[in-house]
Amino acid sequence: MIQLINLRKEYKTKKGIVIGVDQVHLTIPKGEIYGIVGYSGAGKSSVLRCINLLEKPTTGQVIVDGVDLTSLSKDQLRMARQKIGMIFQHFNLIVSKTVFDNVAFALKAAGKAPADISKRVSELLQLVGLAEYADHYPGQLSGGQKQRVGIARALANEPNVLLCDEATSALDPITTQSILELLREINQKLGLTIVLITHEMEVVKDLCSRVAIMQKGQIIEEGDVYDIFANPVQPLTKEFIRNTLEFKLPSKIWSKLDPAGKVVKVLFRDDAAEQAIVNDMLKHSGIQANILHGKIDYIGDKPLGTFIMEVTGDTQEIEKALQFLVDRSCGVEVISRVGE
Numbered sequence: 001m002i003q004l005i006n007l008r009k010e011y012k013t014k015k016g017i018v019i020g021v022d023q024v025h026l027t028i029p030k031g032e033i034y035g036i037v038g039y040s041g042a043g044k045s046s047v048l049r050c051i052n053l054l055e056k057p058t059t060g061q062v063i064v065d066g067v068d069l070t071s072l073s074k075d076q077l078r079m080a081r082q083k084i085g086m087i088f089q090h091f092n093l094i095v096s097k098t099v100f101d102n103v104a105f106a107l108k109a110a111g112k113a114p115a116d117i118s119k120r121v122s123e124l125l126q127l128v129g130l131a132e133y134a135d136h137y138p139g140q141l142s143g144g145q146k147q148r149v150g151i152a153r154a155l156a157n158e159p160n161v162l163l164c165d166e167a168t169s170a171l172d173p174i175t176t177q178s179i180l181e182l183l184r185e186i187n188q189k190l191g192l193t194i195v196l197i198t199h200e201m202e203v204v205k206d207l208c209s210r211v212a213i214m215q216k217g218q219i220i221e222e223g224d225v226y227d228i229f230a231n232p233v234q235p236l237t238k239e240f241i242r243n244t245l246e247f248k249l250p251s252k253i254w255s256k257l258d259p260a261g262k263v264v265k266v267l268f269r270d271d272a273a274e275q276a277i278v279n280d281m282l283k284h285s286g287i288q289a290n291i292l293h294g295k296i297d298y299i300g301d302k303p304l305g306t307f308i309m310e311v312t313g314d315t316q317e318i319e320k321a322l323q324f325l326v327d328r329s330c331g332v333e334v335i336s337r338v339g340e
Contacts, residue, residue, distance in 0.1 A: 001030035001193045002051060002161065007060035009046050009217075020046040021057070022217035028210075030160075033187050033194045035204040035225070037240060038214035044197040047214070048163050051195065052084040053077060065160060082110055085154030089166035091146040093138040099125065099149050100134040106156040124152040127189075128182060144175035151182065155190075162186070164196040168203060180207045201244040205229065205299055213237045226299045230269045230331075245306055247293045261312035263292070264322065267331035268305035277328050278307070285321040287313030308335065 009021035021043045028034045038044045049055040050062055053069050062069045069080055093102050100121055107117045125131045128148040138146055147167060154162055164183070168176040184207060187194055196208065204211050204225060212222040213236060221234045229245070232238045249263075257263065268277065282289055294307040311318050325332050 001032075001065065002026070002028040002195070003061070003063040004047070004050070005061040005063070007047070007050060007062065008058050009043075009050060009055055010058040019217050020055075021050065024060075024217075024219055026212060026219065026222075028193060028195060030193055031187070031191050032210060033183070033196065033208045035208035035211040036195065036197045036214060037199065037201060037204055037211055038197075039199055042214040043217035044214050045165060046217075048165055048195060048197050051161070051163060052081055052086060054086075082106075082157040083159045084161045084163065085157070085159035086163040086165065087147065087150045087154045087167050089169050091138070091143075091150045091170075093146060093149055093153075095138050097137070098134065099130060099136050099138075099141070102138070102149055103152045103156055106153055110157055120156065121152075124155055127155070127186070128152045142175070143171050144178055147171065147175075147179055148182065151179075151186070155186070160193060162192050162194045164194060166198060167196065169198065169200070176203070177206075183207060201240040205244060205297070209300070213240065226302050226304065229297075229299055230267065230304055245297065245304075247295075247306070247308065249292055249308065253292060257310050258312050261310050262318060263308065263310050263335045265333045265335055266305075266307045266309065266325055267333075268296075268303075268307065269331070270302060275328075277325065278309070281321050281324045284324060285313070286317045287311050287321050289321075 004024050004026040007021055007024040008019070011018045011020055024047060036044045036047060046055055050057050051064070053062065057070060060070070064080070064084065067080060069077060072080060094105065097105070103121045103124055104117050107120060112120070121134070122131070125134055128151055130145060130148050130152070133141065133145065138149070141149070168179050171179060180203065183194060186192055196203070198204065208225050210223065211225050211228055212219045213234065214220070215236050221228065221232070221237045228237060229241055232241045278289060288311070290310040292308045292310060294305070296303050296305040311321065322332050
């Protein structure tokens with residue numbers, strides 16, 4: 001569906017050339033919800049804007065539905081862009097136009113007949129849950145409602161691809177969840193390929209099937225979202241995952257722990273997250289375990305369990321017990337030796 005080949009984007013500044021995107025290769029299959037994650041300045045917005053050529057790549061190819069957009073004339077590119085919708089962080093609505101007219105704008109630009117425009121806008125407002133707001137103006141809407149208008153507008157010309165530029169960053173957590181649910185519903189109903197850029201790994205965990213991590217204009221890690229959460233490789237990826245899943249023990253808890261024990265974090269992957277592995281470990285060892293924190297996250301339909309526990313007992317028995325966990329596909333990390 002989408003292929004980026006040797007993509008490079010340079011910006012000319014007073015201080016010289018700045019590289020925004022550095023030799024990026026990326027393939028996004030049809031119908032997938034794909035996340036691109038990075039901190040500010042990582043290059044993720046530049047990549048997204050290169051997909052519909054709002055930013056023209058310095059070098060490289062952008063292939064959408066088998067067509068290299070970088071080889072098209074202006075008229076051909078304008079037609080191709082009608083099949084690539086885009087929604088923005090700050091909505092970009094026309095404040096002087098009603099909700100109906102904001103959605104109709106793209107259809108009028110495409111030369112659609114008035115009757116077809118009216119029918120299509122009504123369908124889209126129904127889809128995004130704003131049928132009764134057709135005559136309202138953006139200033140009368142909440143942030144979530146504005147983003148729903150933006151989504152309806154992006155879908156006006158029945159695109160095959162929907163690009164989301166920090167689509168939930170300006171929204172509160174509850175509204176964010178409602179927008180993510182809407183995007184998931186659109187993906188399932190319409191079969192759209194959705195590319196979403198964000199600095200929030202929580203959004204990726206909740207919505208995406210695959211993810212790319214960007215740093216300094218490059219993709220440093222890419223893969224299935226579950227695999228990235230369960231087995232992050234790069235330091236930046238580990239930082240994103242840690243900030244999303246980590247739980248810090250209060251100092252009061254640390255002060256009560258046995259100085260001779262160990263505090264370990266155990267990651268239970270796949271089926272291991274739903275099995276009584278810690279219980280089995282205790283049956284096969286002479287140690288004691290005190291669960292300090294535990295939860296199971298579901299990424300897609302797959303469980304990923306995180307537990308922090310204090311283990312005490314004979315040193316050799318502790319090592320055997322931790323190896324028992326490792327052998328059952330669990331990630332084990334000693335957080336601290338209490339007292340060291």
